Amino acid sequence: MVVGDFNQILSANEHFSVLPHPLPLTGMSEFSQCLMKNDLSDLPSRGAFYTWTNNQPDDPVLRKLDRVLVNDHWRDTFPEAIATYDSPGDSDHSPALVYTSAHIQKNKNSFKYFSLLSTHPRFKEIISAAWSEQTGVGSGLFTFAQKMKNVKASCKQLNREGFGNLQQRIKESLEQLESIQAEMMRTPTDSLFREEFVARQTWNFFAKALESFYREKSRVGWPRLWLHFLTRGSVGH
Structure with a gap:
């Protein structure tokens, strides 16, 4: 191949x-x-x-x-x-x-942590609460994995509540761009080229806005956050 x-x-x-x-x-x-x-x-x-x-x-x-x-x-x-x-x-x-198979399955999106979350006023409170939740009995590694699972769920919820609008606009604008492109790549017309240009400009606007927002608002990095928790006992041992 x-x-x-x-x-x-x-x-x-x-x-x-x-x-x-x-x-x-x-x-x-x-x-x-x-x-x-x-x-x-x-x-x-x-x-x-x-x-x-x-x-x-x-x-x-x-x-x-x-x-x-x-x-x-x-x-x-x-x-x-x-x-x-x-x-x-x-x-x-x-x-x-x-x-290799004609049956196509969509993969689940992987979880990604964005430093933007650390700017939320309740970020430390929510992460500490998630880390302190009771977990099943097991090895230290098992307990750590369960705690991280709780933290991930809390991060997703915090992202939906605090930063969902801008990301949704980016998602919708990219979906709109790809939808127009899919039709344009099959049956191109003058109007579709114009629509694709406008949709691309819209997506670029929202993407750059989010990039600027991340750059201006992000204050605490994930490694620094965990170092802060571990050295002060905020998360636990």
């Missing part, structure tokens, strides 16, 4: 532009011959057809530059394999994901 940005299209239908653009005919021919000689062809796919955009609203260009190529031996080994091309988001290329 060969995966990546090949910077080349195979046929004319893999290029879309509002203004006329010359096709790289020599490169297309050489790329096609290369795949034939190496017995490579596209893995069945879902999602976006075009995988690259130049992000130029005045002269938008879409092309299928990213591919997942396999040979017959790979197909025989993974007969149900499929590739999915997602919306590019803040990039100019669509990410390609390969599943």
Whole structure:
């Protein structure tokens, strides 16, 4: 299996532009011959057809530059394999994901701690209460894991209550951007290019606002916080 940005299209239908653009005919021919000689062809796919955009609203260009190529031996080994091309988001290329089974499951998002939480006036109170909760009987490592689980749940709740609005706006604006991009990458139109440009600007605005908010408001880092608790006995032993 060969995966990546090949910077080349195979046929004319893999290029879309509002203004006329010359096709790289020599490169297309050489790329096609290369795949034939190496017995490579596209893995069945879902999602976006075009995988690259130049992000130029005045002269938008879409092309299928990213591919997942396999040979017959790979197909025989993974007969149900499929590739999915997602919306590019803040990039100019669509990410390609390969599943060896046709049944695609979404992974759960991992927990991420943001130092922004430490600016909440009840942060220390809530973390201390979560750490002090009773846990099951077990080894020291087991007890520590249970306490950290309680802390994680409290952090999630605090994030929803204190900082949910801005993050929700970012999430919704990115979902809107990706939704427009998904349609644009399948059936591009002038209006969709304009909508994508506006949606990208909106997402960038909220993302930069949150970045600035984190930079200005974050005061206590996670390592410093735990050092403070451990040296003063605020959390416990």
